Amino acid sequence: IGCPKLDEGDYTEKLAEIIRRNNIRSVMVVRMEVPCCGGIERAVRQALIDSGKMIPWQVVVLSTDGHVLED
Numbered sequence: 001i002g003c004p005k006l007d008e009g010d011y012t013e014k015l016a017e018i019i020r021r022n023n024i025r026s027v028m029v030v031r032m033e034v035p036c037c038g039g040i041e042r043a044v045r046q047a048l049i050d051s052g053k054m055i056p057w058q059v060v061v062l063s064t065d066g067h068v069l070e071d
Helices: 012-021 035-051
Strands: 027-032 057-062 068-070
Touching: 012 035, 027 035, 035 057
Parallel strands: 027 057
Antiparallel strands: 057 068
16 A cells, blocks of 8 residues: 555565565556556556566556546
Protein backbone atom coordinates (compact mmCIF):
# COMPACT_ATOMS: atom_id res chain seq x y z
CA ILE A 1 0.00 0.00 0.00
CA GLY A 2 1.46 3.30 -0.97
CA CYS A 3 0.98 6.69 -2.54
CA PRO A 4 3.65 7.82 -4.99
CA LYS A 5 2.48 11.41 -4.66
CA LEU A 6 2.45 11.70 -0.86
CA ASP A 7 5.08 9.16 0.23
CA GLU A 8 8.75 10.06 0.19
CA GLY A 9 11.11 7.96 -1.89
CA ASP A 10 10.76 5.60 -4.80
CA TYR A 11 9.24 2.14 -4.45
CA THR A 12 11.13 0.64 -7.38
CA GLU A 13 14.31 -0.45 -5.62
CA LYS A 14 12.53 -1.90 -2.59
CA LEU A 15 10.02 -3.79 -4.75
CA ALA A 16 12.78 -5.13 -7.00
CA GLU A 17 14.63 -6.47 -3.96
CA ILE A 18 11.48 -8.11 -2.57
CA ILE A 19 10.81 -9.77 -5.93
CA ARG A 20 14.45 -10.80 -6.38
CA ARG A 21 14.82 -12.39 -2.92
CA ASN A 22 11.49 -14.22 -2.74
CA ASN A 23 9.54 -16.80 -4.69
CA ILE A 24 6.90 -14.35 -5.89
CA ARG A 25 4.68 -16.04 -8.49
CA SER A 26 2.62 -13.04 -9.60
CA VAL A 27 1.94 -9.39 -8.80
CA MET A 28 -1.36 -7.53 -8.80
CA VAL A 29 -1.37 -3.74 -8.72
CA VAL A 30 -4.65 -2.19 -7.59
CA ARG A 31 -4.64 1.54 -8.23
CA MET A 32 -7.09 4.39 -8.52
CA GLU A 33 -7.89 6.09 -11.82
CA VAL A 34 -6.21 9.36 -10.81
CA PRO A 35 -3.01 10.14 -12.74
CA CYS A 36 -0.70 10.24 -9.73
CA CYS A 37 -1.48 6.59 -8.95
CA GLY A 38 0.15 5.66 -12.25
CA GLY A 39 3.46 6.07 -10.43
CA ILE A 40 2.95 2.87 -8.47
CA GLU A 41 2.23 0.99 -11.70
CA ARG A 42 5.43 2.34 -13.27
CA ALA A 43 7.41 1.42 -10.14
CA VAL A 44 6.18 -2.17 -10.25
CA ARG A 45 6.92 -2.48 -13.98
CA GLN A 46 10.46 -1.20 -13.46
CA ALA A 47 10.95 -3.35 -10.35
CA LEU A 48 10.07 -6.46 -12.34
CA ILE A 49 12.63 -5.50 -14.98
CA ASP A 50 15.27 -4.64 -12.38
CA SER A 51 14.69 -7.90 -10.48
CA GLY A 52 15.49 -9.94 -13.55
CA LYS A 53 12.33 -11.98 -13.03
CA MET A 54 9.58 -11.75 -15.57
CA ILE A 55 6.60 -13.00 -13.60
CA PRO A 56 2.93 -12.52 -14.47
CA TRP A 57 1.48 -9.23 -13.31
CA GLN A 58 -1.75 -7.35 -13.77
CA VAL A 59 -3.19 -3.94 -13.03
CA VAL A 60 -6.70 -3.28 -11.72
CA VAL A 61 -7.89 0.32 -11.96
CA LEU A 62 -10.57 1.56 -9.57
CA SER A 63 -12.70 4.67 -9.91
CA THR A 64 -12.62 7.22 -7.11
CA ASP A 65 -15.89 5.73 -5.85
CA GLY A 66 -14.48 2.19 -5.75
CA HIS A 67 -15.81 0.62 -8.96
CA VAL A 68 -13.52 -1.52 -11.12
CA LEU A 69 -12.78 0.31 -14.37
CA GLU A 70 -10.09 -1.95 -15.85
CA ASP A 71 -8.70 -5.36 -15.00
